[in-house]
Amino acid sequence: MHKGDLTWLIGGPQGGGIDTSGLVFARYANRCGLRVFSNIEYHSNIMGEHSYYRVRIASKDRHSILDQVNVVVALDEETLIGDPHADFTSFKGHLQELVPSGVAVYDSAGKFKPSEATRSDITLLGVPLMDLLKEALRGIGREGDANRLRIMTNTIALGASVFAMGGDIELFAQVYRDDFKGARAELGEMNALAANAGYEYAAQQLGGRSPFDMKAIEAAVSNGHATGPSLLIRGMHACAFGKLKAGLHIQTYYPISPATDESVYLEANQRDQNLLVVQCEDEIASIQMAVGAANAGARSSTSTSGPGFALMVEGIGYASLTEVPGPVVFLWQRGGPSTGLPTRQDQGDLRFALHPAQGDFPHILVAPADPQQIFDDSFEAFNWADRYQMPVVVLVDKYLSTQSASLDELKMENLVIDRGSRYRSNGRANGAGDEYLRFAFTENGVSPRSFPGEEGGIFWSTSDEHDPRGHITEDAENRILMMEKRMGKLDLAASEIPGGRKISVYGPADADVTLVGWGSVKGSVLDAIELLAEEDGVRASFVQIRLLKPFPVEEVTAALSNAKRLILVENNYTGQLGGLVREMTGIHIPQKVLKYDGRPFSEEELVEGLRKALATGDARVHVSHLSA
Amino acid sequence: MIAEQKPLTYKDYSTPVHINWCPACGDFGIVTAIQKALAKLQIPPHRVAMFSGIGCSGKTPHYINAYGFHTLHGRVVPNASGGRLANRDLTVIAVGGDGDGYGIGSGYFVNAGRRNLNFTYLVFDNGVYGLTKGQAAPTLARGMKTKSMPEPAIQDSLNPIALAIGSGYTFVARGYALDQSGDVLANLIAEAIQHEGSSFVDILQTCPTYNDLMTVKWFNEKPQGNSRLYQLTEEGYEGVVKDVSNPDEIIAKKAQAVGKSYEWGDRVPLGIFYQARLRTYEEELEGRLPNYGTAPLIDWDVAHRDVSKLLGALR
Ligand SMILES: Cc1ncc(C[n+]2csc(CCOP(=O)(O)OP(=O)(O)O)c2C)c(N)n1
Ligand SMILES: [Mg+2]
Numbered sequence: 001m002h003k004g005d006l007t008w009l010i011g012g013p014q015g016g017g018i019d020t021s022g023l024v025f026a027r028y029a030n031r032c033g034l035r036v037f038s039n040i041e042y043h044s045n046i047m048g049e050h051s052y053y054r055v056r057i058a059s060k061d062r063h064s065i066l067d068q069v070n071v072v073v074a075l076d077e078e079t080l081i082g083d084p085h086a087d088f089t090s091f092k093g094h095l096q097e098l099v100p101s102g103v104a105v106y107d108s109a110g111k112f113k114p115s116e117a118t119r120s121d122i123t124l125l126g127v128p129l130m131d132l133l134k135e136a137l138r139g140i141g142r143e144g145d146a147n148r149l150r151i152m153t154n155t156i157a158l159g160a161s162v163f164a165m166g167g168d169i170e171l172f173a174q175v176y177r178d179d180f181k182g183a184r185a186e187l188g189e190m191n192a193l194a195a196n197a198g199y200e201y202a203a204q205q206l207g208g209r210s211p212f213d214m215k216a217i218e219a220a221v222s223n224g225h226a227t228g229p230s231l232l233i234r235g236m237h238a239c240a241f242g243k244l245k246a247g248l249h250i251q252t253y254y255p256i257s258p259a260t261d262e263s264v265y266l267e268a269n270q271r272d273q274n275l276l277v278v279q280c281e282d283e284i285a286s287i288q289m290a291v292g293a294a295n296a297g298a299r300s301s302t303s304t305s306g307p308g309f310a311l312m313v314e315g316i317g318y319a320s321l322t323e324v325p326g327p328v329v330f331l332w333q334r335g336g337p338s339t340g341l342p343t344r345q346d347q348g349d350l351r352f353a354l355h356p357a358q359g360d361f362p363h364i365l366v367a368p369a370d371p372q373q374i375f376d377d378s379f380e381a382f383n384w385a386d387r388y389q390m391p392v393v394v395l396v397d398k399y400l401s402t403q404s405a406s407l408d409e410l411k412m413e414n415l416v417i418d419r420g421s422r423y424r425s426n427g428r429a430n431g432a433g434d435e436y437l438r439f440a441f442t443e444n445g446v447s448p449r450s451f452p453g454e455e456g457g458i459f460w461s462t463s464d465e466h467d468p469r470g471h472i473t474e475d476a477e478n479r480i481l482m483m484e485k486r487m488g489k490l491d492l493a494a495s496e497i498p499g500g501r502k503i504s505v506y507g508p509a510d511a512d513v514t515l516v517g518w519g520s521v522k523g524s525v526l527d528a529i530e531l532l533a534e535e536d537g538v539r540a541s542f543v544q545i546r547l548l549k550p551f552p553v554e555e556v557t558a559a560l561s562n563a564k565r566l567i568l569v570e571n572n573y574t575g576q577l578g579g580l581v582r583e584m585t586g587i588h589i590p591q592k593v594l595k596y597d598g599r600p601f602s603e604e605e606l607v608e609g610l611r612k613a614l615a616t617g618d619a620r621v622h623v624s625h626l627s628a
Numbered sequence: 629m630i631a632e633q634k635p636l637t638y639k640d641y642s643t644p645v646h647i648n649w650c651p652a653c654g655d656f657g658i659v660t661a662i663q664k665a666l667a668k669l670q671i672p673p674h675r676v677a678m679f680s681g682i683g684c685s686g687k688t689p690h691y692i693n694a695y696g697f698h699t700l701h702g703r704v705v706p707n708a709s710g711g712r713l714a715n716r717d718l719t720v721i722a723v724g725g726d727g728d729g730y731g732i733g734s735g736y737f738v739n740a741g742r743r744n745l746n747f748t749y750l751v752f753d754n755g756v757y758g759l760t761k762g763q764a765a766p767t768l769a770r771g772m773k774t775k776s777m778p779e780p781a782i783q784d785s786l787n788p789i790a791l792a793i794g795s796g797y798t799f800v801a802r803g804y805a806l807d808q809s810g811d812v813l814a815n816l817i818a819e820a821i822q823h824e825g826s827s828f829v830d831i832l833q834t835c836p837t838y839n840d841l842m843t844v845k846w847f848n849e850k851p852q853g854n855s856r857l858y859q860l861t862e863e864g865y866e867g868v869v870k871d872v873s874n875p876d877e878i879i880a881k882k883a884q885a886v887g888k889s890y891e892w893g894d895r896v897p898l899g900i901f902y903q904a905r906l907r908t909y910e911e912e913l914e915g916r917l918p919n920y921g922t923a924p925l926i927d928w929d930v931a932h933r934d935v936s937k938l939l940g941a942l943r
Contacts, residue, residue, distance in 0.1 A: 231942050247931045273935075281736065284706070286706075293713055298926050451926065452674075452695040463700050
């Protein structure tokens with residue numbers, strides 16, 4: 001584990017304000033100039049089930065979570081010791097994850113009794129949350145509001161945890177003041193008061209000494225970062241920004257975890273951003289409406305996860321056959337198959353997204369691995385859709401959607417919108433002069449398209465095989481030409497998409513071992529590589545395969561064929577990328593480190609898995625620390 | 629170039645594409661009626677977008693000179709909706725079969741009514757799945773057995789008119805594909821197109837190849853001396869809501885339409901069952917998106933968005 005990093009965690013019943021509180025702490029740390037990496041885990045449930053938010057803070061950028069926790073804020077008993085009444089559970093509470101001398105902040109008036117803790121090397125900091133809140137409110141003559149404002153007991157607990165972390169309570173309180181402005185400024189002040197009360201109480205109980213020192217990490221933050229607070233950005237934000245910048249006209253969606261956040265974020269901002277967001281009756285309608293809009297000249301997109309994507313597949317095939325420019329489909333993976341693990345992490349949809357319809361057809365599949373890549377691919381996906389007239393699927397996942405990390409800036413330079421090849425009749429009526437053929441055979445396979453409404457641009461399109469006019473034909477020669485036209489556009493895309501968008505290589509060129517992966521494992525892999533070098537003297541590199549269709553055969557072959565040793569890392573059961581690499585390049589990756597418990601790789605898990613793979617040479621290593 | 633002033637005729641909406649429907653198919657009558665309706669309204673072909681599902685009926689756009697999108701089985705309505713949302717200057721007409729609209733596409737048929745987007749949906753109701761050779765469609769009644777079916781239907785038929793009313797369509801009508809004058813259906817379709825909001829017309833269509841029950845002969849019969857097919861207006865039926873601010877009138881007219889829609893057998897009513905000029909989806913969107921009323925979505929300036937405020941909120 002990276003020494004010196006700290007993890008703060010808040011857990012409690014869903015609906016109890018975990019998300020809000022976690023974000024407040026993460027933003028506080030981020031504003032202090034610390035480098036933050038945070039993530040939330042939650043159940044498919046509205047109220048009551050265990051949810052938790054962890055915030056890792058470091059002096060350098062980190063890209064993964066740690067199992068190990070320094071301070072836990074427990075809003076219920078289960079957070080500390082698990083649910084003793086659950087029939088089948090491997091979760092025994094976050095107390096187990098505390099480092100020696102770690103601190104657990106909990107409500108001393110709640111169910112948890114210190115005698116239930118099985119450890120003596122940690123500090124149990126019981127805080128009378130409600131009493132402290134009443135007292136704090138009494139000071140401003142508002143004691144009577146304590147019950148109505150009981151959610152602020154969370155703030156008391158957070159204040160106590162700030163002391164345990166060795167943080168700065170004034171900076172922490174400022175987050176609330178900034179959040180509640182204008183008519184709600186009073187709430188900001190009350191929260192600041194509550195935070196201070198918790199902080200003071202903890203200081204008293206811990207004898208004025210914090211076991212951890214956030215401020216020391218702050219002092220060690222390496223230079224070179226932007227002055228002023230950096231962004232704390234989630235993958236779903238990056239996706240939305242990419243779409244907005246790309247000139248998205250219409251987003252359609254049907255609610256589903258973990259994809260909904262993105263669409264709702266766009267919906268919440270549609271007025272200011274001049275964007276139409278439509279909530280549809282299901283995912284079939286979502287994609288078909290997006291196709292209809294794209295055919296009419298709009299840039300359109302939709303977002304979903306596995307179950308919804310399963311309904312969308314006919315739309316992908318239809319859009320591909322009829323050479324619709326789009327839509328752009330964001331597939332936020334979760335644990336499958338079927339309804340599976342609705343709110344949990346998995347990378348099991350790669351094979352599905354590679355060929356999501358019947359027949360041979362072109363589409364583009366890309367898997368960005370961090371917010372900047374998500375932004376870049378989200379933006380470029382629309383250009384690809386317009387340029388190659390085919391749907392584009394962007395494969396992301398729950399972990400990428402909910403993780404947020406400090407980022408100095410989201411780079412948005414040199415963004416060029418390319419609407420592709422367009423037919424303009426210049427007022428010529430249909431039938432006057434050369435006939436417009438929507439699916440004309442051209443040198444590169446792309447036929448200029450007209451937007452409905454344009455005089456002289458009338459065309460037909462059909463989900464049946466068709467002639468250049470767009471009318472149905474079953475003619476054999478036409479079929480051959482049309483197949484070659486459509487599939488040839490994939491070669492065109494492969495030849496035009498820059499290498500930097502296809503794969504990324506990290507680490508030394510002459511590494512002892514080369515790790516191969518895609519999507520969200522990148523973060524954990526980068527952190528693990530650093531540790532292996534520091535602690536084990538192992539020089540590892542990482543090849544991230546980002547463009548999955550058209551597959552970058554040459555680039556991947558070049559990157560892998562001279563590697564001394566190859567290990568695949570995937571967050572799924574079968575190691576789907578390994579099969580694809582072998583199919584496309586003939587290169588067999590002899591070892592895999594896999595995780596398929598519905599959670600992302602923590603830094604410790606991946607390092608453990610890699611060490612085991614390196615030591616044993618086992619073809620298949622599976623890791624899980626059974627986190628909540 | 630000097631714009632031609634010659635009025636458009638229905639021939640301006642035809643294409644040279646070979647029509648491969650069976651001889652005497654009721655669909656011929658519907659295509660002609662659509663072309664006549666467009667000519668009547670003088671809508672230039674390039675301003676019309678025809679969408680269709682899959683089936684014999686689904687081939688319609690290929691035979692009409694207008695932007696034509698022959699989509700997937702059951703998916704015509706969301707495709708048409710997307711086209712309309714993207715460009716509200718287009719006259720959007722969706723067509724499809726009874727299997728397409730009431731079977732595989734029933735969810736979209738229903739939900740489009742709730743939206744009340746300004747488009748027209750014409751369903752070619754022949755009681756069978758034509759293109760797959762005559763299996764029972766959702767409008768074939770229990771106990772019926774066409775010559776193409778090995779066994780009679782053992783499910784009830786659904787009632788498209790009642791379903792459309794319940795779904796919220798604001799123009800609900802029934803037509804007949806082969807009316808003698810050839811203009812009754814065209815006029816009905818023209819009214820549907822002109823109606824602001826979601827218009828739905830169930831068009832009784834003969835399938836001479838597979839449906840030997842609802843034949844031209846059957847439709848033209850006079851069971852009790854009265855012709856089977858008759859126009860609602862002949863009976864003085866009034867389906868149009870006069871005062872749309874009066875919810876009681878709306879409910880009463882809906883109830884009347886649903887009641888009337890169960891008349892079937894010796895007497896089969898045609899025409900407008902219900903019509904109300906209610907708030908459209910486009911009008912709702914104007915309230916949400918100030919630009920929606922001023923220019924088609926595809927013409928908005930979306931290429932220069934400023935997201936700095938949104939980014940600022942993430943610091
Ligand atoms: C998803 C899917 N399932 C089945 C079919 C096969 N299919 C083609 S047309 C059709 C039925 C057409 O009946 P209807 O919608 O009533 O149209 P009609 O041919 O009678 O005009 C079916 C089932 C298909 N094309 N797609
Ligand atoms: Mg039919």
